[in-house]
Amino acid sequence: MISLQELNSVPAPQFVAALSSIFERSPWVPERVAQARPFKSGVALHAALCAAVDGANIEEQLALIRAHPELAGRAAIRGGLTPESTREQQGAGLTACTPEEFARLQQLNGLYTQKFGFPFILAVKGHNRASVIAAMEQRIENTVQHERAVALREIGRIAGFRLVDLVDEPLGSRITSMAEQLARISERQDALVCSYLTCAHRATAALIRDWMLGAGLQVEIDAVGNVIGRWPGAVANAPTLLTGSHFDTVVDAGKFDGRLGILLPIAVIADLRRAGVQLPYTVAIVAFSEEEGVRFKSTFLGSRALAGQFDPATLDSVDADGITLRQAMHTAGLDPAAIPAAAIPTRNLLGFVEVHIEQGPVLLNEDVPLGVVTSIAGSIRCLVSISGLAGHSGTVPMHLRRDAAAAAAELVLAVERCCSSTPGLVGTVGQLQVPSGAMNVIPGRCELSVDIRAASDQVRDTAFAAVTAESERIAARRNVEIQWRKVLDVGSVPCAPKMQQSWADSIARVTGKTEVRRLPSGAGHDAMVMARITDMGMLFVRCGNGGISHHPAETLSTDDADLAACAFKDFLLNFPVSI
């Protein structure tokens, strides 16, 4: 391996030589980025190399494609491949084909080369012989132009895998640069939006899958689109420790919410595996596909499926375009009927731990980088629909009106009043709309959301009862109908004391400070769903910029990411297997 720092500082010819194995027999690719040094991270270097390939002319691109060997071709049999290609083809079992498979591959190779004029290229990590043959059969149908683009994309993926094995870099910058790279994939040009099963969401899942493969994990995508990477324990039937977080986002999101809890474990496990560490238990990183509830107004779809708590009625929820969740899953190639089977067996589970940015200002204000979460506040979320009577704003006298928006205004203030008197209790109306409202029309309908949270379920329920009682009074007085639909009702969830202790011990060891900050989480997390099936613990990492989150100004320093990675590594190495 070579350090990123060294790559950034050696003379250009040495830089090109060090990267000679990344793009098959094509030193011109690293040559073109040598002047762009220093690179902030391996991820940034990879992006620059891929951009150089994209920017090359067609002849150069074709030469790069043709520099690759045939998959399972005669060169592989002769032993005429580069060491990298040999290792990769062996990994997919391509050097151990049956005579039938070998014959089929030769036949497909022949047809493919005849049609496209270049060899079939596939990043074989995560593939087996059958899936390689299936991919070949499918891609042979592509147009020449499309297939050239696919081949270049696969070359970029292969380069990414090879770079991870070659470049040594600090974990903190690796983690933050992965988050930055992921944030470039969005539904919107001007803001980060990654909602369930959109194109951006699926591309995000694909990149996370690649990073998991690069870290040496066994990866699968389950029925709801969770990306799960496993690092098997050293012994057969080893128990499993789960970790992870969500990769979907709110609208105009920050880069670290959820994603930190996926990328940090990937970086840490890659590091441990490279160091030759073997753990006595299996670690599974789960990148949950849905937590925020943006598209279908139903939260925690990913963790609910994994915990065996998925409500089939959710499949009929519709998004803003009238597409049902069921349809969206079919379009994405997911099978709703397979959701029950996606539930993880609870036998042999050691627990679930989630690393998350704090999303608040507590650690920042106290100048503490890491904190142990004690419990997650419960919350009730409702969608409220108020029906009055629309009318002409100029002709209907005030005393005869049934104005839905005026009733909504009273309700907003009632929520604020009912939730202001108790510490730790919070109530919010975050959405408020007059559907198809017009300046000269009395609002006949109004829709709003109500979100009430507290660390104590009793406090929260009392506040909710007070708000709904007030809602009935408003409805009677104003002669409007107010309908409440509860979309979420989750009790507060304590973190397992043993998990809290393990996190506290790890934080104390890596910071050298015996006093460890413990704090509750006001925000909901996948961990609260996972707590229904196993012991749960959470690590909070300091959020910069005043603690702002769910916003593009959300930040996390590289140093804090590095320290959190050290704590997570320590946690894994010292985790008591018989918890």
Ligand SMILES: [Zn+2]
């Ligand atoms: Zn989150």
